[in-house]
Amino acid sequence: MVNMSTDPTFLLLLLGLLVIMSNYGHFSSALRMPPIVVDVKKRQADAEINCSECKGPVYSLGLNTYQVPMALHELNRARLVQSMLEKLDSSSSSSSSSSRGVILLEGGKQTTRYDTDHEPVFRQESFFHWTFGVPEADVYGTISLPSGESTLFVPIYGLDYEIFCGSSPSLDNIRSKYGVDNVLPIDQLDDYIASQLDGSVDGINEDDDNGNVNDAQLHLLSGLNTDSGNYCMAAHYDGIEKYSKRRNTDTLFPTIVEARVFKTKPEIELMRYTNWVSSMAHVEVMKCCQVKMMEYQLESLFQHYTYTHGGCRHQSYTCVCACGPSPSILHYGHAGRPNDRQLLDGDIALLDMGAEYHCYASDITCSFPVNGKFSDDQLLIYNAVLSAQIAVITTLKPGISYLDMHRLAERAILKSLKNGGLLLGEVDDMIDADLGAIFMPHGLGHLIGLDAHDVGGYTETITRPRSERPGLKKLRTARTLEAGMVLTIEPGCYFIDVLLDLALANPKQSKHLCVERVNEFRGSGGVRLEDDVVITDDGCENLTVCPRASSEVLDVMNGKPWPPEKDVLPELRRNWVNNDNGKMVRYDL
Amino acid sequence: MVNMSTDPTFLLLLLGLLVIMSNYGHFSSALRMPPIVVDVKKRQADAEINCSECKGPVYSLGLNTYQVPMALHELNRARLVQSMLEKLDSSSSSSSSSSRGVILLEGGKQTTRYDTDHEPVFRQESFFHWTFGVPEADVYGTISLPSGESTLFVPIYGLDYEIFCGSSPSLDNIRSKYGVDNVLPIDQLDDYIASQLDGSVDGINEDDDNGNVNDAQLHLLSGLNTDSGNYCMAAHYDGIEKYSKRRNTDTLFPTIVEARVFKTKPEIELMRYTNWVSSMAHVEVMKCCQVKMMEYQLESLFQHYTYTHGGCRHQSYTCVCACGPSPSILHYGHAGRPNDRQLLDGDIALLDMGAEYHCYASDITCSFPVNGKFSDDQLLIYNAVLSAQIAVITTLKPGISYLDMHRLAERAILKSLKNGGLLLGEVDDMIDADLGAIFMPHGLGHLIGLDAHDVGGYTETITRPRSERPGLKKLRTARTLEAGMVLTIEPGCYFIDVLLDLALANPKQSKHLCVERVNEFRGSGGVRLEDDVVITDDGCENLTVCPRASSEVLDVMNGKPWPPEKDVLPELRRNWVNNDNGKMVRYDL
Known part of the structure; x- marks a missing residue:
C-alpha cells in the first residue's frame, strides 16, 4: 500500500x-x-x-x-x-x-x-x-x-x-x-x-x-x-x-x-473535591501529630494522604509546616527553611498545605497546638484569627471590595489583641497607623484556580491599582467581588521580631503596644486559618471543610470522628460533602 | 558608628x-x-x-x-x-x-x-x-x-x-x-x-x-x-x-x-544510607501491596516512607510503578503514563524507585507478583533475570569492561529463556543476531552518584566510543571498571510487542524464537532487578539490601521480617547495615 x-x-x-x-x-x-x-x-x-x-x-x-x-x-x-x-x-x-x-x-x-x-x-x-x-x-x-x-x-x-x-x-x-x-x-x-x-x-x-x-x-x-x-x-x-x-x-x-477569574459549575465542583481531599488530609495530620515528630513528617503524611486517597500527584504549592517560632516565617518550607524543626511540647503548628487534582488547586491552612492543648494565650490568638475569618465570611457577597475585607480582618484581629491586653487605644487609630500589617503583613487572600495564586488579581481595565499601604500592598487582588470568583480567606496573626521592633521604633504604632504583654508572645510564631470560598449570588460557599472552632480542633486531635455530628460554626458556611464514587455529594449535618 | x-x-x-x-x-x-x-x-x-x-x-x-x-x-x-x-x-x-x-x-x-x-x-x-x-x-x-x-x-x-x-x-x-x-x-x-x-x-x-x-x-x-x-x-x-x-x-x-566518577569513602557511606532507606521502603511497599490497589499508591507509599523515615525530600527520579503489561514500557510513570493502572490478580509489579538524601541518589528495582504467588512462567523470567544479576555481580572487579558485563547479562537471560523453551539454538548465535536487545533493549546499568545517571559515562579521552549495536548502544558507559566507581546493575527481561514483531520479521532472530511459547508471554510485562554496587579493589560491594531470591520476596510479602535470619544469596554481596543514630553500621547475618 x-x-x-x-x-x-x-x-x-x-x-x-x-x-x-x-x-x-x-x-x-x-x-x-x-x-x-x-x-x-x-x-x-x-x-x-x-x-x-x-x-x-x-x-x-x-x-x-x-x-x-x-x-x-x-x-x-x-x-x-x-x-x-x-x-x-x-x-x-x-x-x-x-x-x-x-x-x-x-x-x-x-x-x-x-x-x-x-x-x-x-x-x-x-x-x-x-x-x-x-x-x-x-x-x-x-x-x-x-x-x-x-x-x-x-x-x-x-x-x-x-x-x-x-x-x-x-x-x-x-x-x-x-x-x-x-x-x-x-x-x-x-x-x-x-x-x-x-x-x-x-x-x-x-x-x-x-x-x-x-x-x-x-x-x-x-x-x-x-x-x-x-x-x-x-x-x-x-x-x-x-x-x-x-x-x-x-x-x-x-x-x-x-x-x-470566573469559575464555572464543573470547575467549582472539581475545586470542592480538591478541598475535600486536602481537608481530610489536614484532619489526618492533626490526628497523627505528636510532640517530637519533625515538621517534614507532617508534610510527608499530607502528601501521601492526598495522593493515595485522592489521586493528587502534585501539591498546589510547597507545604508550609511551621511549628513553634517557625510560623513567623510566612513562606517557611522552602529549601533554605525545609520544614526541619522538631515539634516541641507547647508549640503551635501552622500547616499551610493544599493538593491539586487535574491541575485545580486547593490552599488550606490549619493551626493547632501540637500537644493537643491550647494555652490561654494560644487560644487568644487562635480566636482572634477565627473571629476575623468569621467576620469576613459572613460579609462576603457580590459588590463587596476585597480591600475592605482585608481591613475587616485586620480590625477583628486588632480588637481581639486589644481585648487580650496586647494593644491600647482605638482600633481606628491603629488602622490609620498601619498596625494591622505588623501582625498580619500579608494580604487577606487571593484568587485561586489552576494556580494557587490565580491570574486576574490586577488587570489593566477593571481593577483599581495596587495600594501602597503596608498590608494592603501585599493583597494579590483589589477587585470588587462577583459571583463565581473563588478566593482564599486567610487571616493570620504573627509575632515577627523585626516587625515588632519597627513598630516599637515608630511612635504612631508604639503608643498602641503594651510592650511587656506583646513581648510575652515573641517567639511563639503565629496562627493562620485559611479557607477557599466561592462567591455566590447572595453570599459565599466555603469549599474547605476543616475543623475550625477550637473545640473541633481538640476533638479531632483526641480521636473524635470528622465531620462532627453538629456544625457548631454554621457562620463559616462549610459545605459538608462526601465523595460518592468520584462525585461530590452534599449533605447536612 | x-x-x-x-x-x-x-x-x-x-x-x-x-x-x-x-x-x-x-x-x-x-x-x-x-x-x-x-x-x-x-x-x-x-x-x-x-x-x-x-x-x-x-x-x-x-x-x-x-x-x-x-x-x-x-x-x-x-x-x-x-x-x-x-x-x-x-x-x-x-x-x-x-x-x-x-x-x-x-x-x-x-x-x-x-x-x-x-x-x-x-x-x-x-x-x-x-x-x-x-x-x-x-x-x-x-x-x-x-x-x-x-x-x-x-x-x-x-x-x-x-x-x-x-x-x-x-x-x-x-x-x-x-x-x-x-x-x-x-x-x-x-x-x-x-x-x-x-x-x-x-x-x-x-x-x-x-x-x-x-x-x-x-x-x-x-x-x-x-x-x-x-x-x-x-x-x-x-x-x-x-x-x-x-x-x-x-x-x-x-x-x-x-x-x-570515583566516589570517596564518605560518599559511599552516604549512598549506603540512601540505598538502605530505599531498600527498606521497597520492603514496606512489598508488604503493603495488594491486588486492586493502584500503581500510584505504591509510588505514594514509597515516597512517604523515604521522606518520613529517611528525610529524603526528593526522589532520584520519577517512580516507575509498572504492573501487568506496564513493565514493557521502560520509563513508565511519566505524565503520559502516570502509574494509573489498577493491580490485578496475576500481575507482576516492577517497581523502579530510589530516593536521594543530601542530593546523593539511589536507584533500585524490585519485581514481585502482586498476589504474593509466582506462576511457573513468572518464576522462569524472574530467575532468568536473577541469574544475570548474580553472574554480573560475582564477576565485577577492577579491569573488567562494562560492555562485557552487559553481554554477560544478556547471555544469562538468553540461556534461561532457552531452558524455559522460549528460544532455540546456540546462545552465541543469538548474541551475534542481537537477540539480547529484543528482551533487554536497555543498557545493563549506569554510573550513579549525585545524579541517577551520573556523569562520566563517556569522556573524550579515556573511554571507548559508544557502540552502535542494539542494546550496547543504550549503555550509558563503556568504561573499564575501576575501584571507587558506583554503578547500577539492572538486568531485565521484557516482552515488548513491537520488538517481538521486529524479531519475527528478522530471519536471523526469528529462527531462535519458539513463537507459540514466546507469544504466551506477550502482555505479561517483564522483570527487572536493580542493585547499586561499588567496585572495590578485588570485587564489589552491593549497597542495595532488598529481597532478591524469590523465596525472600515471598517471605516478605507473607509478613516475615526483613532482613532475614540467613543470607541465602551471599553471591549478591549485599552488605547488611543498620542506621545507628545517623551512622551506617554493618553487621553479619
Whole structure:
C-alpha cells in the first residue's frame, strides 16, 4: 500500500484541496458571514449539559477519585470564544471580518534538571490546561474563530520512544479522550495555521478580487502575571514568524485571564473535591501529630494522604509546616527553611498545605497546638484569627471590595489583641497607623484556580491599582467581588521580631503596644486559618471543610470522628460533602 | 558608628589593600612559587580525617537521619584542586604559573513554573553540590588555585525577604555551617575574582616589570552531558565578560567529571544510607501491596516512607510503578503514563524507585507478583533475570569492561529463556543476531552518584566510543571498571510487542524464537532487578539490601521480617547495615 503521508502525488492533491477549501470551504466560510455566535452558544449549552450529566470523556485516576468531565474544558473554550468574539466585534469597524482567525496555545514542554536527563514530573501550563485539559507535554492547541472548532497537535514519536515511554494512542483515540473536534500530527500545525488565515504553504492570501478584506488574525497569549512579575510568552514554533502581520497579542491574554477569574459549575465542583481531599488530609495530620515528630513528617503524611486517597500527584504549592517560632516565617518550607524543626511540647503548628487534582488547586491552612492543648494565650490568638475569618465570611457577597475585607480582618484581629491586653487605644487609630500589617503583613487572600495564586488579581481595565499601604500592598487582588470568583480567606496573626521592633521604633504604632504583654508572645510564631470560598449570588460557599472552632480542633486531635455530628460554626458556611464514587455529594449535618 | 560597607573612605582603603595584597599578599603568593601541593595534600588529609571521625559541621534532617560530614565536600574540593594542578602543570610549558587562578561555580537558581510565582522545591545543581554541599539557591562558589581556598558568595536579602522567607544567618554562621574558608556577600564576587586574577576593579594587571608572567586563569564549567545531550553552562554574572582573556573552559569540566566518577569513602557511606532507606521502603511497599490497589499508591507509599523515615525530600527520579503489561514500557510513570493502572490478580509489579538524601541518589528495582504467588512462567523470567544479576555481580572487579558485563547479562537471560523453551539454538548465535536487545533493549546499568545517571559515562579521552549495536548502544558507559566507581546493575527481561514483531520479521532472530511459547508471554510485562554496587579493589560491594531470591520476596510479602535470619544469596554481596543514630553500621547475618 502506498504510504500516503510521503507520496508526493498525495501531498500535491492535499495541498490543492487545502487551497480550494481555503477559498470556498469551511475554513473561510465566515469571510462573507457574521460570526457564528449561534454555534458558539450551542457549543456552550451542550458543554454545560455534558458537564452536569457527566457525559462524554472524563479524567479520573481510578478507584473513587473524582471524575472530571472533559466537557469542563469544552465549556471553557466556548466561553473564551464567546468573549473573544464580543471583544473583537466591539473593537472592529467592519462588522465581522476581524472576528475571523485562530487562537494558538502552546502546551508546556518536558524539562530536564540543569544539564542532566533528570525529568521532573511534568505539570501542564495552566492556560493550556484550562483550555484543553491535556496533562501531557509538547502539545499545541488551536481554536478557530468564529466557529470555535478545537484542534490538538500532538507529537508523533518513533520506535525508541515507544519502547521507553509507551506507544502513542491513535489520533482518533486522543480526540475521544479529550473531547476536542480534531487531532492532527504536530508537523501539520503550520499548514493548519496557514489555512485558518486563508493561506496555504505558499503564503497568506491577502484581500481577494471582490474587495473582501482578509484580516483573519493569529491570536497569541502574551501578558504580565501580576503575582510573579513574569511574562506569559506567546506560542512559538519554527516558521510562525511569517504570520507577523496577522499576529494579535492584545486580545487573547486579557480575555482568557478574565474568563479564568470566573469559575464555572464543573470547575467549582472539581475545586470542592480538591478541598475535600486536602481537608481530610489536614484532619489526618492533626490526628497523627505528636510532640517530637519533625515538621517534614507532617508534610510527608499530607502528601501521601492526598495522593493515595485522592489521586493528587502534585501539591498546589510547597507545604508550609511551621511549628513553634517557625510560623513567623510566612513562606517557611522552602529549601533554605525545609520544614526541619522538631515539634516541641507547647508549640503551635501552622500547616499551610493544599493538593491539586487535574491541575485545580486547593490552599488550606490549619493551626493547632501540637500537644493537643491550647494555652490561654494560644487560644487568644487562635480566636482572634477565627473571629476575623468569621467576620469576613459572613460579609462576603457580590459588590463587596476585597480591600475592605482585608481591613475587616485586620480590625477583628486588632480588637481581639486589644481585648487580650496586647494593644491600647482605638482600633481606628491603629488602622490609620498601619498596625494591622505588623501582625498580619500579608494580604487577606487571593484568587485561586489552576494556580494557587490565580491570574486576574490586577488587570489593566477593571481593577483599581495596587495600594501602597503596608498590608494592603501585599493583597494579590483589589477587585470588587462577583459571583463565581473563588478566593482564599486567610487571616493570620504573627509575632515577627523585626516587625515588632519597627513598630516599637515608630511612635504612631508604639503608643498602641503594651510592650511587656506583646513581648510575652515573641517567639511563639503565629496562627493562620485559611479557607477557599466561592462567591455566590447572595453570599459565599466555603469549599474547605476543616475543623475550625477550637473545640473541633481538640476533638479531632483526641480521636473524635470528622465531620462532627453538629456544625457548631454554621457562620463559616462549610459545605459538608462526601465523595460518592468520584462525585461530590452534599449533605447536612 | 560609621556604616563601613558604604563609607567611601573605607571602600578606598579596602581597594588599596586589595591592590597591595594582589601584588604582595597571599592572593598572588604562588606567582613566584611552585603550586602549594603540600597545602592541598594537607587539606585532603584533614578532610579524610574529618570525614572518618565525623568532625566539623554535618548535614542531617534530624531524628536518626544520616549525619553527612560537610568535610565530604572539603575532600571533594581538595581532590579537585589536586587534579586541576596536575593537569595544568602537565599542560604548561612554564613550570607553575598557569596553575594560578580561580575556579568559579554557579549554584542553581530558584525557578518558577511557567509565568506563575509557583516555586518548585529547589534542588541544587549537582556539580555545585558535589563541590560545596549547599542546598540553597542563588549562591556562587570559588576555589583559589593553587591554594585550594574556598569561598561562598551568598545573596543578602532585605526586610521583605526576612518576613516571608526567614532571616539570613550571619556570614560567619554560613561559614561554620558549610565548612568553607570564607563567605562573602554576592556583590563582592566580581572584586574577588579580579583579585584572584591579580587585578582590581580597574582591570586586570598583566605581566609585571620584573618579567613575571601573569596568566592566572578563570576556570569555568562547560561541557556535554552524555546522558542528556545537554550542555553544562559556564557560570555567569553581569561583568564577568571582562575576564574573557583569562577564561578557561577546557580544564575544569573533564577534571571534575572524572573526580565525580570515583566516589570517596564518605560518599559511599552516604549512598549506603540512601540505598538502605530505599531498600527498606521497597520492603514496606512489598508488604503493603495488594491486588486492586493502584500503581500510584505504591509510588505514594514509597515516597512517604523515604521522606518520613529517611528525610529524603526528593526522589532520584520519577517512580516507575509498572504492573501487568506496564513493565514493557521502560520509563513508565511519566505524565503520559502516570502509574494509573489498577493491580490485578496475576500481575507482576516492577517497581523502579530510589530516593536521594543530601542530593546523593539511589536507584533500585524490585519485581514481585502482586498476589504474593509466582506462576511457573513468572518464576522462569524472574530467575532468568536473577541469574544475570548474580553472574554480573560475582564477576565485577577492577579491569573488567562494562560492555562485557552487559553481554554477560544478556547471555544469562538468553540461556534461561532457552531452558524455559522460549528460544532455540546456540546462545552465541543469538548474541551475534542481537537477540539480547529484543528482551533487554536497555543498557545493563549506569554510573550513579549525585545524579541517577551520573556523569562520566563517556569522556573524550579515556573511554571507548559508544557502540552502535542494539542494546550496547543504550549503555550509558563503556568504561573499564575501576575501584571507587558506583554503578547500577539492572538486568531485565521484557516482552515488548513491537520488538517481538521486529524479531519475527528478522530471519536471523526469528529462527531462535519458539513463537507459540514466546507469544504466551506477550502482555505479561517483564522483570527487572536493580542493585547499586561499588567496585572495590578485588570485587564489589552491593549497597542495595532488598529481597532478591524469590523465596525472600515471598517471605516478605507473607509478613516475615526483613532482613532475614540467613543470607541465602551471599553471591549478591549485599552488605547488611543498620542506621545507628545517623551512622551506617554493618553487621553479619
